[in-house]
Amino acid sequence: MANSVREFADRSLDPNIVGFLHAPETPNDNALVLTHGAGGNAQAPLLRALAETFADGGYTVLRCNLPFRQVRSFGPPGPADATRDRAGLKNAIAAMKETVKGRIFLGGHSYGGRQSSMLCAEEPDVAAGLLLLSYPLHPPRRPEQQRTQHLPDLRTPTLFVHGTRDAFGTIEELEKAIKMIPEQTKLMTVEAAGHDLGFKGKAKQEELLNRIFTEFTKFWM
Numbered sequence: 735m736a737n738s739v740r741e742f743a744d745r746s747l748d749p750n751i752v753g754f755l756h757a758p759e760t761p762n763d764n765a766l767v768l769t770h771g772a773g774g775n776a777q778a779p780l781l782r783a784l785a786e787t788f789a790d791g792g793y794t795v796l797r798c799n800l801p802f803r804q805v806r807s808f809g810p811p812g813p814a815d816a817t818r819d820r821a822g823l824k825n826a827i828a829a830m831k832e833t834v835k836g837r838i839f840l841g842g843h844s845y846g847g848r849q850s851s852m853l854c855a856e857e858p859d860v861a862a863g864l865l866l867l868s869y870p871l872h873p874p875r876r877p878e879q880q881r882t883q884h885l886p887d888l889r890t891p892t893l894f895v896h897g898t899r900d901a902f903g904t905i906e907e908l909e910k911a912i913k914m915i916p917e918q919t920k921l922m923t924v925e926a927a928g929h930d931l932g933f934k935g936k937a938k939q940e941e942l943l944n945r946i947f948t949e950f951t952k953f954w955m
Contacts, residue, residue: 871903
């Protein structure tokens, strides 16, 4: 399909929205906002590939740089960045509501997914659903530092995609955490994948992309 991709920026809002907009050739009137992990940006191979796959399936996709990344081109976010990053996500959703008439979904890899889930826990009606890729349940080798405090307040249907070799949480740990969520959830496991889900360098993982899209579509039928 001849989907178009263009740079997208709205500096009239604070925080600004900066990223890339994928417009599908045959839109289904739904949109997905995609965000990156703590060490990445909107050009991360996983986000680019996933955005292309969802656009092929009719979704308008905005993959955007979180506010902390707009300020600093490299390095992780600090504790003081989280609230502003969630405000940036909310602005991105608002921008998509001006673009499509249907449902707005929120997706993110690692830190981006965690902030997306925290925003939805704070504001249950902000998005129709969540796609959480490699949710960072705890820092590597620190299983006691669980990032689950907001999960009992999460009332947004959520699809988790997680590798069986992810150092940020085992499948067993994630299954236990997911039970805290009082809304519909599903866990899709990726065999032998680490935190990057196999997206290193130019690796495309077409089969995985199609599987994620299929599971996503079935989950919200």
